[in-house]
Amino acid sequence: MQKRIVVTLAILAFSASGITGCKKESPEKTEAPQTVPAPVTPAPATPAPSETGLTGEQLYKQYCAVCHPNGGNTITPQKTLGAKGMAERSKITKPEDIVRVMRNPGPGMNKFDEATISEGDAKKIGEYVLATFP
Numbered sequence: 001m002q003k004r005i006v007v008t009l010a011i012l013a014f015s016a017s018g019i020t021g022c023k024k025e026s027p028e029k030t031e032a033p034q035t036v037p038a039p040v041t042p043a044p045a046t047p048a049p050s051e052t053g054l055t056g057e058q059l060y061k062q063y064c065a066v067c068h069p070n071g072g073n074t075i076t077p078q079k080t081l082g083a084k085g086m087a088e089r090s091k092i093t094k095p096e097d098i099v100r101v102m103r104n105p106g107p108g109m110n111k112f113d114e115a116t117i118s119e120g121d122a123k124k125i126g127e128y129v130l131a132t133f134p
């Protein structure tokens with residue numbers, strides 16, 4: 001009698017696992033190859049070597065605002081980023097002129113090479129600066 005129960009249980013267990021195994025397998029086979037979740041764009045904390053897709057404003061806040069909050073200059077206060085002052089003082093009138101300063105800065109400013117800020121992003125920053133601070 002007891003042996004019979006054990007056998008029955010064994011059969012039940014076997015068939016149950018067979019069923020679940022079957023159920024598990026078939027949908028997996030029809031599923032598309034596992035799609036890797038698209039990487040979420042990381043927060044702009046680390047310098048990106050190429051085009052980041054960020055706006056000039058976001059890039060400015062990330063790289064420049066530490067020393068140039070609101071277009072000011074916490075280190076050399078007379079060298080603010082107001083367009084008028086820059087034009088008169090340093091002949092900076094185009095986004096390219098600002099990129100030039102980033103690539104080759106004056107004393108107290110860190111250098112932003114192309115590995116840190118791509119040409120396209122640098123230009124975006126330049127455009128933002130000229131359009132934002134009078």
Ligand code: HEC
Nearest residue numbers: 063064067075076079086089090098101106107108109110
């Ligand atoms: C570590 C502080 C610091 C950071 C960060 C910084 N700057 Fe500067 N910046 C300075 C200082 C100091 C000067 C003045 C240098 C000089 O005397 O020529 C300056 C000067 C400039 C000038 C020239 C202004 C003029 O009239 O000659 C421009 C343009 C400029 N910065 C743009 C930027 C941009 C754009 C960024 C971000 C990509 C940036 N700076 C980040 C400190 C900084």
